[in-house]
Amino acid sequence: MNVEQHDGMNNTTLMSRRLLLLAGGSAVLAACGSSTAKSAGTTTSVATGAESTAPPAVDSTIASTGYNPLWIPPLLEGTTFDLELATSTATLLDGKSAATISYNGAPMWGPTLVMRKGDTVSVNVKNSLTEETTTHWHGVHLPAEMDGGPHQVIAAGATWSPTWTVKNNAAMYWYHPHAHELTWPQLSMGAGGFLLVRDDEEEALTLPRTYGVDDIPLVLTSRSFDAGSQIIADTIYGDHLLANGTLDAEVEVPAQLVRLRILNAEIERAYTLGFADNRSYWVIGTDGGLLDAPVSVTRLVMAPGERYEIVIDLGADAVGSIVTMQSFNGGYSLGYPGGEPNESGAFGSQLNNKTFDVLRLVVGNATADGVKVLPNSLVKNSLWTAAEATKQRSIAITDTGPGSPFTFDGLGYSMDHIAQTVVLDTVEAWSIQNGQIFGHSFHIHDVQFSIVERSSGPVPDYEKGWKDTFYIQLGEKVTFVAKFDDYASSEHPYMYHCHMSNHEDEGLMGQFLVVDKA
Numbered sequence: 100m101n102v103e104q105h106d107g108m109n110n111t112t113l114m115s116r117r118l119l120l121l122a123g124g125s126a127v128l129a130a131c132g133s134s135t136a137k138s139a140g141t142t143t144s145v146a147t148g149a150e151s152t153a154p155p156a157v158d159s160t161i162a163s164t165g166y167n168p169l170w171i172p173p174l175l176e177g178t179t180f181d182l183e184l185a186t187s188t189a190t191l192l193d194g195k196s197a198a199t200i201s202y203n204g205a206p207m208w209g210p211t212l213v214m215r216k217g218d219t220v221s222v223n224v225k226n227s228l229t230e231e232t233t234t235h236w237h238g239v240h241l242p243a244e245m246d247g248g249p250h251q252v253i254a255a256g257a258t259w260s261p262t263w264t265v266k267n268n269a270a271m272y273w274y275h276p277h278a279h280e281l282t283w284p285q286l287s288m289g290a291g292g293f294l295l296v297r298d299d300e301e302e303a304l305t306l307p308r309t310y311g312v313d314d315i316p317l318v319l320t321s322r323s324f325d326a327g328s329q330i331i332a333d334t335i336y337g338d339h340l341l342a343n344g345t346l347d348a349e350v351e352v353p354a355q356l357v358r359l360r361i362l363n364a365e366i367e368r369a370y371t372l373g374f375a376d377n378r379s380y381w382v383i384g385t386d387g388g389l390l391d392a393p394v395s396v397t398r399l400v401m402a403p404g405e406r407y408e409i410v411i412d413l414g415a416d417a418v419g420s421i422v423t424m425q426s427f428n429g430g431y432s433l434g435y436p437g438g439e440p441n442e443s444g445a446f447g448s449q450l451n452n453k454t455f456d457v458l459r460l461v462v463g464n465a466t467a468d469g470v471k472v473l474p475n476s477l478v479k480n481s482l483w484t485a486a487e488a489t490k491q492r493s494i495a496i497t498d499t500g501p502g503s504p505f506t507f508d509g510l511g512y513s514m515d516h517i518a519q520t521v522v523l524d525t526v527e528a529w530s531i532q533n534g535q536i537f538g539h540s541f542h543i544h545d546v547q548f549s550i551v552e553r554s555s556g557p558v559p560d561y562e563k564g565w566k567d568t569f570y571i572q573l574g575e576k577v578t579f580v581a582k583f584d585d586y587a588s589s590e591h592p593y594m595y596h597c598h599m600s601n602h603e604d605e606g607l608m609g610q611f612l613v614v615d616k617a
Contacts, residue, residue: 115324134526147523154473166459169350170343171311172205172293176213178220182234184276184290185227192339195328200228201290202274207344209292211316212274214265214286216298221262221608226253232285234259235277236294237404238386238547238567240266243591243613246544249279249514250591266585267547268388268478269301269563271316271360271406279514279608283366283600290343291318291364299476301389301476307358307410307470315350317402318343319370319457321450335367335601336437336448342458349459354413355469357460358383361409363401367599368428368437368450368571369538372399372457374411381473384408387547387565389477394561398427402436402570404598407561410473413462424458429453434538434573436599480564482549483580488528492519495532496539496597496607504605505539505597511606512596519611523587530578533571538605540598542568543576548581568598 169311182202189206191197202209214220224234224247231254235247244251245261253259272294276285293316307313321337322330342348362586363370374380374397381393385546386406399407416422431438431450441447497509507518521527528551529539550558562569571577589612596608 100467137517144252145522165343166347166349169315169317169348169458170206170208170345171350172208172316172343174213174310175210178218180212180220180222181225182209182274182292183225183227184232184234187289189289189344191322191330192324192328193290195227197324197329199330200285201209201289203293205344207289207341209274209290209320211293211295211310213295213297216265216269219262219264220274221260223258223260224253225258225578226255228283229255231255231278232281232290233277234263234274235418235544236272236274237542238267238270238272238406239263240292240545240547240585242586243545243588243593246591246593247274248277248544248592248594252278253526255426262539265296267296269296270300270384270386270388270565271295271362271408272316272386273362273364273406275364277594279512280604283604286364286600287322287332287334287366288330293318293360293362295360304389304474304477305470305472306383306474307356309466310467313353313355313469314360315352316343316359316362317361317458318364320344320364320366321368323448335446336439336451337366337368338449340450340455340457341405348594349461351463351485352413353415353469354418354462354465355471356473357411357413359404359409359411360384360402361526362406363403365403365436365453365599366601367403368405368448369435369540370457371428372401372435373397373425375425378422380409380411381408381479382409382561383473385562385564386567388480390561390564391478391480392476393473397560399561400570402538402568402598403600404540404542404568406568411460412473413460414471416462418462418464420462422462424457424460425454426457427454434536436538436540480493480573482563482565483526483582484549485528485551485580487526487579490521490525491530492527493530493532494595494609496534498534498536505534505537505607507595507607507609509594512610513610514610516610517592517612518609521583521611522614522617523613523615524582524584526580526582528578528580530576531571532576535563535572535574538570538572539602540568541571541595542598543581544593545586545613546581546583548579550577550579552576552578585615587613589614
């Protein structure tokens with residue numbers, strides 16, 4: 100029997116949408132005729148009012164190994180940014196050029212936007228595709244009309260220009276398409292990018308912070324390819340792991356503390372991350388900022404949409420040695436995303452239910468100013484507690500029968516239906532109850548919350564920070580607490596949804612309003 104139930108878009112529909120995306124239009128084609136085009140020196144077009152910065156090169160001591168250099172997205176820094184979503188190309192399977200979509204001409208993905216807490220920023224997003232899209236600022240606290248969800252449609256050829264004041268803590272957020280029933284195919288074809296917020300509190304700490312050297316952005320996805328080495332847009336679980344859009348990726352990093360800012364941008368697969376030698380490492384940050392203190396782990400479960408910042412100590416590793424990050428996805432029972440035993444079919448993949456490599460870290464020479472010791476304490480978070488909530492809500496993840504899509508409380512998504520109305524400045528506890536079919540990735544827009552209870556057991560220490568996305572096991576109930584502050588509108592809703600984009604497009608999404616006090 101199928102471990103999931105899907106409905107909505109079928110393969111034919113999605114494939115036709117993929118072909119539409121790649122047909123004509125104002126294309127920005129990235130030149131990447133060989134794997135070396137993915138090196139750290141790759142640049143994209145410069146945004147007006149923003150400075151474009153390529154990451155500095157590492158002191159290289161390692162000869163070519165047949166792996167591909169991890170592509171590091173260039174930085175765009177400032178308060179005004181230009182983004183263009185368009186067709187592109189990337190050199191992927193068997194060294195062949197594959198059609199993609201991306202921001203600012205990147206092979207896949209897009210530039211890393213760098214913003215500072217307290218600044219007022221504006222972004223001009225031009226849609227050069229042949230169909231509509233949106234661009235959502237995932238994890239960012241901002242007015243609903245600037246959120247970039249399904250209601251902020253950017254028509255083909257149009258430009259959308261949101262502006263907001265950055266109120267988020269220092270952390271790695273991200274941006275991606277969020278048009279209803281188009282998120283899955285557009286994300287599959289490569290669209291997305293990091294959004295890095297900096298602030299004084301984080302910068303006062305002695306942490307690895309040299310972008311592309313000891314501070315590495317890492318977006319994890321997987322894709323499958325057709326006989327012509329083109330991306331199959333309606334893949335649920337890909338056969339090939341991509342790190343920053345790079346197949347068989349490796350990155351040279353110095354023999355010292357190295358920070359990895361990891362995003363799971365999969366369609367559906369979760370990762371259980373660790374290292375091949377089973378070494379411990381530290382989690383220092385969650386979706387919305389740093390933890391109070393580093394948390395030592397050997398494994399870290401990440402659902403689609405989640406971000407974690409980790410630090411690994413390479414100070415005792417010999418120059419030239421290899422440290423391999425892996426995902427330990429073998430041995431899971433049905434219900435874990437990517438735990439299905441089959442290698443083919445609708446939910447099949449050559450990576451399913453097994454351990455596979457994610458990224459090779461090649462140890463290079465230490466830098467002159469490298470960080471050797473991690474601080475014992477980081478920041479002081481004032482997380483919301485259950486006792487502070489003045490309103491409780493319960494939402495169930497449901498399915499309505501064989502072959503039907505997942506829904507919230509038995510209702511599929513409608514852009515005209517408001518499921519919840521929240522009063523501005525209210526602290527609320529939301530309990531999400533999952534069904535018995537499949538694990539999910541729950542995400543809510545606008546707010547950062549604290550997870551206060553998991554029915555499956557204690558909340559892990561590495562989750563005791565600000566979150567906007569979490570994994571919920573089948574049959575589990577998760578309760579989080581958030582304050583809905585600063586922004587209210589009786590017309591513009593925010594979303595909550597499963598961040599498995601196929602589930603989202605099929606209707607596992609709801610929307611709520613934040614309104615002024617009466």
